[in-house]
Amino acid sequence: MSKRGKLVVVTGPSGVGKSTIVGEVVRRTGAAFSVSATTRPARPGEVEGREYQFIDEATFEGMIQRDELLEWAKVYGCYYGTPSAPVRQGIEAGRTVILEIDVEGGKQVHRHMPEATFVLIEPPSADALAHRLTGRGSETSQKRQERLAKADEEIAAAKASGVYNRSVVNDDLEAAIEQVAAIVREESIDT
Ligand code: ADP
Ligand code: 5GP
Numbered sequence: 001m002s003k004r005g006k007l008v009v010v011t012g013p014s015g016v017g018k019s020t021i022v023g024e025v026v027r028r029t030g031a032a033f034s035v036s037a038t039t040r041p042a043r044p045g046e047v048e049g050r051e052y053q054f055i056d057e058a059t060f061e062g063m064i065q066r067d068e069l070l071e072w073a074k075v076y077g078c079y080y081g082t083p084s085a086p087v088r089q090g091i092e093a094g095r096t097v098i099l100e101i102d103v104e105g106g107k108q109v110h111r112h113m114p115e116a117t118f119v120l121i122e123p124p125s126a127d128a129l130a131h132r133l134t135g136r137g138s139e140t141s142q143k144r145q146e147r148l149a150k151a152d153e154e155i156a157a158a159k160a161s162g163v164y165n166r167s168v169v170n171d172d173l174e175a176a177i178e179q180v181a182a183i184v185r186e187e188s189i190d191t
Helices: 018-029 057-065 084-092 103-112 126-136 141-161 173-185
Strands: 007-011 036-038 052-054 069-075 078-083 097-100 117-122 166-169
Touching: 007 018, 007 103, 007 173, 018 097, 018 173, 036 057, 057 069, 057 078, 069 084, 069 103, 078 084, 078 103, 084 097, 097 103, 103 117, 103 141, 117 141, 117 173, 126 141, 166 173
Parallel strands: 007 097, 007 117, 036 052, 117 166
Antiparallel strands: 036 078, 069 078
C-alpha cells in the first residue's frame, strides 16, 4: 500500500511570522509549499511562482468558476486562493503539503479535509506584532493599521472555530520553527 502524504495548514495574523517560519520549515523538512494565487501585487523580492502566482481579477474569477481552488478568500481587498491540483498531486505522491493561508481559508479546507493538521501561529503580544509589521515595511501605515486591527479578531475566530488543533507562539523564532517542523514531521495518517 502506498502512503498518502498529509496536509498541514498554517495560519495566524498578518506579520506574526508565518512566511518566515514556513519558508524555513519547508527547507528543513522537504515538505511541499502550496503556492497560492493572488491578485495582490508582488512585493519587492517576491518571485512569480515561488511566493505566489500573481494574477489579475478576471483570471482569479475564472479559477473560481472552473472550481480549480481548494479554498479562496478576499483578504484586505485582494483575492487569495489555493489551487487544488498541486495539493492533490503532492498528497497522492506521498508528500507533506503545507498551506499558508488565512483563518477563513483554513476553515474551508477543514470542511473538505478534516483529517489535515491545522496550526495557529500566535504573537507573544500585540506590541510585538505591531513591531514586526512595521519592521517588515511592506505596507503603508494605513494598511498596517488595518492588518493590526484585524489581528485579535482573527486569533479569536481561529480559536472559536475549533478547527485549529495546534498552536505555536512565535516568540523566539528558532523555537517556533522547530515546533512547526516537529508537527510537519509527525507520522502521516493513512486515509
Ligand atoms: P507573515 O507571513 O505572518 O505576515 P512574516 O513572516 O512576513 O509574517 O514576518 C513579519 C516580520 O516579522 C518579518 O520582518 C520577519 O522577519 C519578522 N519576524 C518573524 N518572526 C519573528 C520573531 N520570532 N521575532 C522577531 N521578528 C520576527
Ligand atoms: P500577504 O499579503 O501578507 O502575503 O497575505 C495576506 C493574508 O492572506 C495572510 O493571512 C495569508 O496567510 C493569506 N493568504 C495567503 N495565501 C492564501 C490563500 O491561498 N488562501 C487564503 N484564504 N488566504 C491566503
